[in-house]
Amino acid sequence: MDPPSVQRRPSPSGVVRVPGATLGYRIEGSGLPTLVLGSSVYYPRTFAADLRAKLRMAFVDQRHFAQNADAAAGDPLETYLTDIEALRAAIGFERMALIGHSHHGNLALEYAKRYPQRVTHLVLIGATPVGVADTLAAGVAYWAAHASADRRAALQRNWARLTPAALGRMSAAAGFVAGYVADGPKYWYDPAYDASGLWQDVPIATQALPGFRALFVDYVMRWNPGELRAPVLVVAGRHDYVVPPTLWDAARPTLPPHTYHLFERSGHTPQLEESACFDRLLGTWLRTGSG
Structure with missing residues (x-):
């Protein structure tokens, strides 16, 4: 080659x-x-x-x-x-x-x-x-089978803080990032990892x-x-x-x-x-x- x-x-x-x-x-x-x-x-x-x-x-x-x-x-x-x-x-x-x-x-x-x-x-x-659809279904099943109690609690806490009212006050781009960060326990080995810094100044064309x-x-x-x-x-x-x-x-x-x-x-x-x-x-x- x-x-x-x-x-x-x-x-x-x-x-x-x-x-x-x-x-x-x-x-x-x-x-x-x-x-x-x-x-x-x-x-x-x-x-x-x-x-x-x-x-x-x-x-x-x-x-x-x-x-x-x-x-x-x-x-x-x-x-x-x-x-x-x-x-x-x-x-x-x-x-x-x-x-x-x-x-x-x-x-x-x-x-x-x-x-x-x-x-x-x-x-x-x-x-x-x-x-x-198959990816989402596999994710749900994998979470149900393998997510620890600490990981589940972290996800629940994140979404308790990110209320529908709070999301409603955000722009579409800010809401996209906030939802991703709140879902962190699904994305990261460390369920407490805060990914917001990765998204700083990233343009998001929601359209x-x-x-x-x-x-x-x-x-x-x-x-x-x-x-x-x-x-x-x-x-x-x-x-x-x-x-x-x-x-x-x-x-x-x-x-x-x-x-x-x-x-x-x-x-x-x-x-x-x-x-x-x-x-x-x-x-x-x-x-x-x-x-």
Whole structure:
């Protein structure tokens, strides 16, 4: 496999204007070109600084986490893939590792299927292999079976503080963040973790969120190994009650060869929750194609 390359070095941060949106990017580090989908503000906070010594990481917005963004027009998937390709071209990565977290992982896979010549490695963190209804049902069942009394109490306390009246006084974007933070016991190994700092100054285009979510209503993860030759790393957390690891127990036998790693002391975001272990895993896998 040929190494990825960068044609040129743009400004460390900037924006790319696409139809209906202004998408930000932020480039940090040196080494293997790596595109991280989702947000140029949120996601740099979730990856350890040490990774920047090995990876040239370009964090890019998707339009639901961007300034001045409209909902995707026409086919939402086509719009999102076109957005990513415009960002890649502006940044100047010819070939790169591609990382996506949560539903951005699903988006990363779809981009890699459309543009396999651009992707040398594909990393899916906390991504779901199935559609929205099946993911929600699996999360409810996993919570019922495995959530501790302390975790349940923490969730109850959070939502007791976040009353409907309080939510009603917030903007749609602020309410989105407040609900995510209140649901922290479902997302994080530490049920007391306060994720509000991760969301500080993150633009949220709530008008674009429904179109993004619609991409995954009937989603089924699949890829053709004859077309997508990049190795695939799937990362999950034992204490992820939103995209529980039980989904992967069922899905993995149906998928082409890939590397799977379950972090025992993580929830939905292992790259932050067990950063040292995650960095070692990623470094080994990028070198060898296996964990």
